[in-house]
Structure formats: C-alpha cells, structure tokens
Amino acid sequence: MNTINLTINGRATSAPCEPRTHLADFIRETHDLTGTHIGCEHGVCGACTVLIDGVPARSCITFAAACEGASVTTVEGLDEDEITAELRVAFSREHALQCGYCTPGMLVSARDVVLRMEAPTEQDIRVAMSGNLCRCTGYVGIVKAVQAVVADRRARGIQPIPDGGRTRLGPAGSGNAAERGAAPAPATTMNGAISASAARPASVAQAENWKPQTTFEQSFTVAHPVDVVWGFFGRVEEVAACLPGASLNGPARDGHVEGQIKVKVGPISAEFHGAADITRDEATRTGVIDGVGKDRRSNSTTRGQIRYAVRQAETPGETRVDLTVGFTLSGMLAQFSRSGLVQDVANRLIAVFVQNLEARLAHQMRGDAGPPPAAGEFDAGSFLSSVFLGQLKRLVGRFFRRN
Ligand code: FES
Ligand code: FES
Numbered sequence: 001m002n003t004i005n006l007t008i009n010g011r012a013t014s015a016p017c018e019p020r021t022h023l024a025d026f027i028r029e030t031h032d033l034t035g036t037h038i039g040c041e042h043g044v045c046g047a048c049t050v051l052i053d054g055v056p057a058r059s060c061i062t063f064a065a066a067c068e069g070a071s072v073t074t075v076e077g078l079d080e081d082e083i084t085a086e087l088r089v090a091f092s093r094e095h096a097l098q099c100g101y102c103t104p105g106m107l108v109s110a111r112d113v114v115l116r117m118e119a120p121t122e123q124d125i126r127v128a129m130s131g132n133l134c135r136c137t138g139y140v141g142i143v144k145a146v147q148a149v150v151a152d153r154r155a156r157g158i159q160p161i162p163d164g165g166r167t168r169l170g171p172a173g174s175g176n177a178a179e180r181g182a183a184p185a186p187a188t189t190m191n192g193a194i195s196a197s198a199a200r201p202a203s204v205a206q207a208e209n210w211k212p213q214t215t216f217e218q219s220f221t222v223a224h225p226v227d228v229v230w231g232f233f234g235r236v237e238e239v240a241a242c243l244p245g246a247s248l249n250g251p252a253r254d255g256h257v258e259g260q261i262k263v264k265v266g267p268i269s270a271e272f273h274g275a276a277d278i279t280r281d282e283a284t285r286t287g288v289i290d291g292v293g294k295d296r297r298s299n300s301t302t303r304g305q306i307r308y309a310v311r312q313a314e315t316p317g318e319t320r321v322d323l324t325v326g327f328t329l330s331g332m333l334a335q336f337s338r339s340g341l342v343q344d345v346a347n348r349l350i351a352v353f354v355q356n357l358e359a360r361l362a363h364q365m366r367g368d369a370g371p372p373p374a375a376g377e378f379d380a381g382s383f384l385s386s387v388f389l390g391q392l393k394r395l396v397g398r399f400f401r402r403n
Helices: 023-031 081-095 101-117 122-128 139-155 226-233 236-242 332-339 341-366 378-403
Strands: 002-008 011-017 051-052 054-060 071-073 214-222 246-248 255-267 268-281 286-295 300-312 318-329
Touching: 002 246, 011 023, 023 051, 051 101, 071 081, 071 378, 081 139, 101 122, 122 286, 214 341, 226 236, 226 318, 226 341, 236 246, 236 255, 236 341, 246 268, 268 300
Parallel strands: 002 071
Antiparallel strands: 002 011, 051 054, 051 071, 214 318, 246 255, 255 268, 268 286, 286 300, 300 318
C-alpha cells in the first residue's frame, strides 16, 4: 500500500492506496465523491470521465497511483464552473438525460468540446463525444445541448481555447511524477510528433520482473518435415513475409530486427513500430522472440514474448509448432487486451500466417520460378460481426447489467 498525493477538486489530499486501485474507485471510496459513475470499467462507456490536469480521462482505466501530483476534477468540482453550469441548463432544456447515469461523464466531455471547438457541426460533436455512451436517452438532445452552448458562447464573443489549454499529450497525469523524480511517461508534442527519446524503439530486453498481462497458448501443424520448418523459423525475413501486415526495416543483425506490423479490425487500425530480439536453441528446437512496439496514432505500446517449440507431429512428414504468447498492452488499445479481442485477432493472425507459411514452403519445395507468395495487410474486418461485435456487445451488456 502506497500513499499518493494529489489534488481533487482543488483540495490537496493524501491517502493510502493499493497499486491496483483505479482512480474511479479511489475517488468514490476514499473521498465519497460518487458523482463519478462506473459503468463498464473497461474504458468503453465514458461514465467515469473526469478531468486530469484539465484533460478528460477515463478514471476506470487510470491507476490512482499514476496520478501522483496531478490535479483531478470530478463533476462535483465543476459545480461553480461557468461552462458546466450552461451545459446543465441546456441538458435540462433539450431533454438530454433520463436516468442521468451517463450525465457526469457527458458533462465533463461536453465541457471540453465547448472549451476548445470553435463552431462544431453536429457530426463534429458526435465524433468528439463518441467515447461517452448513453443507454437510455439517445444522443439528439445531448448534441443539441452542446451545440447550443457553443453557439451561445461564441455569440457572446467568448472564443475557444485552442486544444483546451493542453500543453502536452500522453497518459493522463503524466509529467507530474517526473517532477518528483520518477521516470516520465512517453510524451508527444501537440503537433503529434513524438519526441526523439519516445520515437526510439524501447529496449527489447525484458525487465527481470516483467510479467505479461495476457498469456495464451496456440499450436498448429505444418505439412512439411520438422527440419524444413525449423530451418524456416531461422530465416527471420521469411517469417516476417508470412505474417500479414508485417515488414522489416532491414535484415536481422545478431538476432535483432526492427520493423512494423499493421493490424486492422473493423474501425480500429493500428500500426505498431518496434523491435524484436530472437534467440534459438538448436538442441531443443525452441526459440524465444522478445518484442516491443508503439502505435503512434493511439499512443499505445505493447511488450510481448513469443516462445515456440518445433517438433515432429504424430503424422510422419508433418511438424507441430507450439506457441506460448504473452503480452502487455497499454494506452488506448489496452481495453481490448482485457476483452479477449486481442487473442481472437491473434488466433486469426496465426491461422493466416500458417496458410502463408505452407504456401511459401510448398513454393520452395517445388522449386517454382518467380517470387514466393506475399502476405497482404491483415484486415480482420471480415469477422467483425462474429467476433468484434460479439465482444463489444458483451462489454456493453455488462455495462447495462451493472446499472
Ligand atoms: S466505467 Fe470507465 S469507461 Fe466505462
Ligand atoms: S441518461 Fe444516459 S444513460 Fe440514462
């Protein structure tokens, strides 16, 4: 149990908290500020949105301990806030709430829209507020209320504040810990450029006590002899060529490679740039790949380890490959690692990889002329309805049941 020091609604406070406690629980249970609602606890519904250093953030996926030195404002802290007062009146007038469960989070996000957007269209507001779900009212009244407050303020000559006063992007509350001597979180400048130190791939070496957030096992059989498959796994460029969406920046050097992988799942598109270190043990025909990557667009990072073992399958002439995959995702995409979606995508990715591997080995065995078959970008959109919507429905379902 650590003691954290931060400011909540303008009052400095200090309280013990477990490293695992998220900010929403900390605010509600330690400080009795129950205006911050908890819906999904997966970063999906936006009910728990608060301001951290003036920027809306989901308190259910923010560790309280990460807010050391930060200034947190909940909906209670916006009682005297001019924009929020105008929004409250507009929400009542436009019938923008029924049960009110989503309303604290809606007000915090709407305030940010009013603060920073000059003349948002209905579509602009819908996009800006798309991280806040309302289960009962619908969005027509909410959008009208926000648009009316913006129009009214602009008519009174109140100009927007560019970027809502933000001076830096990054994990909510980031920067405060650095001032107190802790390692700073990766920072991006406001034009989206990653600072030089953040742009460099992180060291691939796993910290001694690193433990993946999510681990799963997967096996597959390849219709080629074990020597051929083991040899194939030693040629990193060929392995990458079978992995859809993956490309290397250059040849492997001393077991170290750098490159990127693009993954698209319905509306989510990520391109992780990173590096990997590969070690192989000829005697046991096993290998370990340690990797790190960063998707600039979502400011998400991943660290992972793949262990593989290549051995004779039951059917002569075939090879069984056993994989153990462990990874940690942080940033905006972190919510999906907990929903199991990442594992579903990984399973599909591996299935496509095996198809490509088979095609490439068959091409080599036949001695076909011309280049071997190339893997395209991985677009998991084709199974969007069966997997992604299923996951999303379960997340939203949990949100509804809880309330
Ligand atoms: S409770 Fe935090 S986003 Fe739903
Ligand atoms: S008013 Fe939005 S969930 Fe009920």
